[in-house]
Amino acid sequence: MARAFRLTGNHLALKTILKLKELTKKFGSLTAVDALTFNIQKGNVYGILGPNGSGKSTTLGMVLNVVNPSSGSFEWFGGEMNTHEALKKVGAIIESPNFYPSMSAEDNLKLVCKIKGVDYSRIDDVLEIVNLHDRKKDHFKSYSLGMKQRLAIASALLNDPEILILDEPTNGLDPQGIHQIREIIKKIAADGMTILLASHLLDEVEKVCSHVVVIRKGVKLYAGPVDELNATHGFFELKSEHKDELKSFLDTHSAIERYDEEDSGLIKAILAQPYEAKFLNKECFDKGILLTHLVKRKETLEEQFLKLTKNQ
Amino acid sequence: MKRLFLIEFHKLRNNRAAKILSLIYFILFSAIALFASIKFNFGSIDFRLADQGIFNFPFIWHFNAYFVAFLKLFLAVVIVSMVSSEYTNRTLKQNLIDGLSKKEFILSKFYGVLGFAIASTLLLFIVSLVLGLIFSDYDEFSIIFSDLEYIFAYFLKLVGFFSMCLFFGILLKRSAFALGFLFLLWIFEGIVQLFIKFQAESLDFILNVLPLQSMSNLIIEPFTRLGIVKSAATQLNSEFTKSYDVEWSTLLIVLAWSFIFIYSSWKLLQKRDL
Secondary structure: OOOOOOOOOHHHOOOEEEEEEEEEEEEOOEEEEEEEEEEEEOOOEEEEEOOOOOOHHHHHHHHOOOOOOOEEEEEEHHHOOOHHHHHOOEEEEOOOOOOOOOOEHHHHHHHHHHHHOOOHHHHHHHHHHOOOHHHOOOEHHHOOHHHHHHHHHHHHHOOOOOEEEEEOOOOOOOHHHHHHHHHHHHHHHHOOOEEEEEEOOHHHHHHHOOEEEEEEOOEEEEEEEHHHOOOOOOEEEEEEOOHHHHHHHHHHOOOEEEEEEOOOOOEEEEEOOOOOHHHHHHHHHHOOOOEEEEEEEOOOHHHHHHHHHHHO | OHHHHHHHHHHHHOOHHHHHHHHHHHHHHHHHHHHOOOEEEEOOEEEEHHHHOOOOOOHHHHHHHHHHHHHHHHHHHHHHHHHHHHHHOOHHHHHHHOOOOHHHHHHHHHHHHHHHHHHHHHHHHHHHHHHHHHHOOOOOHHHHOOOOHHHHHHHHHHHHHHHHHHHHHHHHOOHHHHHHHHHHHHHHHHHHHHHHHHOOHHHOHHHHHOHHHHHHHHOOOOHHHOHHHHHHHHHOOOOOOOOOOOOHHHHHHHHHHHHHHHHHHHHHHHHOOO
């Protein structure tokens, strides 16, 4: 089975792997990436979130040496080596899996080993991780899309990379394929590897990422821990036949920041501080307000994301 | 350098089309040489090409180098497709992401080109040597190994031609376009040649620097040098004052073209977003 991935000690936790400084890419009059600045620290799992065409892939293309930046700069591993040397310590898959169709999986991986300058010893290990070991002698072109994507992940793991970059890894896969890929990513993340995951699928990011960078039209909207994306304490969903009493009660309550009434009659009370549902329930009852519906929720990343991209 | 060559070799070894075409090339190569040694019976006359003096040292170096050069088209297809398939399979992108620099990518392709040129040249040398040893009327050591500059010229001709194919492959990204472009260039140079010959003879220096023309100038046709043709010509009182030597200037021009093609491939790739 796979050798354990290099674990991140606390003393390494602040090591910066990738630094973007005002990175910009223009295609003619279109600015695909606009002065993007953020850092990737070792040991975290990052998500780059953005709708389709927001510049995620272009950003990754620039740091991966296939797209030339229009201005700005980026720096791998503190700038101690040039980009293509640094990329030998990176594992990356982009959009679709790209391999030589008439080569077997094994030969394709051997080629990657030659490029990265590592020996063949990990080939069997990584094929095992992605469950392709039985098919390693088969031509790449005979693989299904899900298998191709898994092979791409295997290839990215060959050099026991410092960081794994995944661009839309589940794009175009069937539910089973999506599940397999997510399980693999979770497993790798649990081993302490630094991961940068670009996706427009929010639940995908929510499930594995600790940090998130949100971009829209090439502009950074947010960068930081997922929890702080919208620094709220959650909200209550309330329904009652005594709607007016409920509203005036909420107006005076110190833990409630504000409330919105939705079309369905549902009242959404946003918390200003941590507060338990049972206390609110009791207070309402004491005031003679009978609740027919009470749920305490935190906004999903999706709601936060939509709010963030709408506000701009 | 070894790493880059091994990368390219690994790609070629696992590419069936490249393998088959290369195999056909090297088989044809040997077969053509053998063909010349077969005896033909035209009724009562026995005719054997080998007896016409074409396999005499040192003439054989010149003759074979000229004669088998057209086979390079086979390898041109291999080279163009090994470049363009990197675009269509998007493996070029993946190579770069895996940590190959754009310069290393071009260099690895160039080493592939050198590999093909060296292998062809070696084969030419061995086949010619064997044929010569069998059929040549002269077999003194000093004669056998004279005029070897034709072998070197052949090598450079292949390097130049393959570098051009490499460049077209990088430029146009599709093998069909690249080969079509090669064909267009050939026609274009033909038109320029005709124009200069009949309209502007003072510009004939241009002919020496055109890429395809300069490559073909490396090895001048050997037929009029053949004893039988020569004696026929003398009987017809026409004078032969043609030089059959490999010219230094031509060597330099082809070398310069090879450099230009490889360097432009690199610069082109550097400028491109993939």
